[in-house]
Amino acid sequence: MTEVPFSAIAAAIRGTLENQGFTKLIGAEVVAVEPRVVVMAVDRRPEVLQQAGLFHGGVIAYLIDNSATAAAATVIDRASRTVITAEYKINLVAPSTGDRLTCRAEVVKPGRLLTVVEAKVTCRTDSEEKLVAVALATIANLDVKTP
């Protein structure tokens, strides 16, 4: 395992997220990539809402899927392994009435095969961060096929 500085790993993860077609469509922002933690956010605009003017649940799920998988990617040896999202569970706990949605995903337990990640999503409402969703995700680590 070559020793790669974390800043290079973080830049690679950030680049992958930012270049996804769906990330560009939603207009999501990668706020932070740290060891075990990734934070992403989306600002309010009509295109990311549902019928009642709340952020759509699918936008919340998108943030959780991406942030959780990226958080798991911070704890693997990227030379030999890669990550895929195996499953997640989301609880929507309050309406997203605010102007900015932020998801913070943090590795609870890294593993050889599977990494478990918790995520919390808050919505900035009247300059307070209100909890709107919690999630628990399982990310699988795959061996990178080398020639």
Next chain:
Amino acid sequence: MTEVPFSAIAAAIRGTLENQGFTKLIGAEVVAVEPRVVVMAVDRRPEVLQQAGLFHGGVIAYLIDNSATAAAATVIDRASRTVITAEYKINLVAPSTGDRLTCRAEVVKPGRLLTVVEAKVTCRTDSEEKLVAVALATIANLDVKTP
């Protein structure tokens, strides 16, 4: 409870889904609204993919969130009640390499307070429908406040 024909209920549910800002952004299609069942689909285009050219997990989650909640909406008395997505769990079981993603959500157990819905997502690949995700969702029924 006024007897409303199901066709009117289906049209109302379809209209709600189609007018969501996020549904328009994604370009999703409401394929069917039947008693206990809702089917939605999204065609492949670069804006709904992730870095490896697969449909983004967030698009799959969006379909599940919307279809499951709408399926639950087909089994309530809409005059007095409304639905909100409480939680769901998604397993991504195969890569979405095909050209069209279809989600079929079906009510497993309607309830006074909570309705439980199963969803299966397939991806049309080489003219076959390949299973790419399965989900289990809980939808809450709320009383509509009347004056």
Next chain:
Amino acid sequence: MTEVPFSAIAAAIRGTLENQGFTKLIGAEVVAVEPRVVVMAVDRRPEVLQQAGLFHGGVIAYLIDNSATAAAATVIDRASRTVITAEYKINLVAPSTGDRLTCRAEVVKPGRLLTVVEAKVTCRTDSEEKLVAVALATIANLDVKTP
């Protein structure tokens, strides 16, 4: 891969389940072990109930955990691999008022790394099987270490 008849695999899985200390404590029964499917059951007695005289949720979870993992064990090459329960999600959809609880777990998608299993739990009430829980489980396949 040596060709082992399924009857031998089924007998091995059944033996593993029946010899668990917790299975004996609960008094659970292995009803069927078939390719992709395992069925287990527990009869009503005061020791497996909660305060209101229903089967305890923990008994339902026990049945799901065991049946789902065993169902996944029917689809691996047992010479080189073994299974562990990675995660599961349970919805309790109706009270377990009857006299016998039966869980049927079936593989939805076998995989090299992970197998996804669905389970349905019914309770025999007035000689009918009433659905009381549904579940979705992820079982991991591990390489057996050989000397």
Next chain:
Amino acid sequence: MTEVPFSAIAAAIRGTLENQGFTKLIGAEVVAVEPRVVVMAVDRRPEVLQQAGLFHGGVIAYLIDNSATAAAATVIDRASRTVITAEYKINLVAPSTGDRLTCRAEVVKPGRLLTVVEAKVTCRTDSEEKLVAVALATIANLDVKTP
């Protein structure tokens, strides 16, 4: 709403848990009942293990089910409402090789209809508490029918 001291509420919750047939069968202990938090534990003995000598996943699920539901019971008005377990999701993150299993459930978000609870299960191994499972649960609040 009559003002009941929390000590009386805690005693009632503790009594309910301790008198469950299944709690007695497993030999579980109610360690703490505090506002928003319930802690339960089970000591190692052959009857609560699986084939490899680890605590059975069903014992972990039992602890999560009971602790999470009881934690939700600490935040309702018990004069008019009661709780039922709607659903939960468990990730088993490490083998339970130790001598005592402890589950701490804490309310993340109390709600009028639904309360969301997080739980962490640790196993005491070589006098350290090692994380073995994490869970996310949804508990429903029901109106108590009064004559």
